[in-house]
Amino acid sequence: MRRFLTALLIGLPLTAIAGSGSPPDELEQAYSKMGNASYYSSRLHGRKTASGELYDQTALTAAHPDLPFDTIVCVTNTRNGQSVSVRINDRGPYTGGRIIDLSRRAARELGMINAGSARVRVESCPQMAEES
Numbered sequence: 001m002r003r004f005l006t007a008l009l010i011g012l013p014l015t016a017i018a019g020s021g022s023p024p025d026e027l028e029q030a031y032s033k034m035g036n037a038s039y040y041s042s043r044l045h046g047r048k049t050a051s052g053e054l055y056d057q058t059a060l061t062a063a064h065p066d067l068p069f070d071t072i073v074c075v076t077n078t079r080n081g082q083s084v085s086v087r088i089n090d091r092g093p094y095t096g097g098r099i100i101d102l103s104r105r106a107a108r109e110l111g112m113i114n115a116g117s118a119r120v121r122v123e124s125c126p127q128m129a130e131e132s
Contacts, residue, residue, distance in 0.1 A: 030124050031067070035099030037075065037120040039107035049090035057104035063090035064100055064122075074125035075100065077110040077118045084109040085125045 045057045051069045055061075067073065067088045076083040086106050093101040100122055102110070112118035 031073065032121065032123045033099055034078070034119070034121050036097060036117050037100045037102055037107075037110075037112070037122075038093060038096070038098050038117045039102040039104055039112070042104060050092075051089045053089050055090070055103070059103055060084060060086045060106050060109075061089045061103045062086040062100050062106060063092035064088045065091060065093075072125050073100075074123045075102065075106065075110065076121045076123070077112060078121060079118060080111050082110050 040055060040057065040063075042057060044055050047055050049055050049061075049063070053061075062073070062075070064071075064073070069088055071088045072085055073088065074083055074085050084106050086102060090101070093099075096117075098117070100120065104113075107113055110118060110120070
């Protein structure tokens with residue numbers, strides 16, 4: 001409560017004092033990483049994610065170990081060149097040295113459903129994930 005009152009008195013955003021958000025320049029920095037991606041099991045559809053949202057296998061979402069929630073990233077399957085933008089709304093993956101877990105829809109758009117995993121490039125992406 002004291003932090004909140006101090007933030008109000010000196011006019012700083014609460015996130016700057018409480019540490020619950022990321023500085024704007026940190027979010028705008030370029031991000032690029034190569035590695036393996038997998039996708040969520042259909043059994044998880046409707047379960048709560050780390051952000052509090054329910055997992056929707058038809059949405060363009062993903063789990064990442066440390067990118068802020070609601071960050072949009074472009075994921076490209078390096079084998080076939082297919083790409084999709086997704087919104088980070090969960091944490092993980094925690095197994096197999098993977099760098100991102102994708103929703104089933106995102107995996108389908110990347111052409112990796114049959115293989116179960118794929119080598120991908122994950123990058124900062126200025127465009128919004130399309131939910132339609």
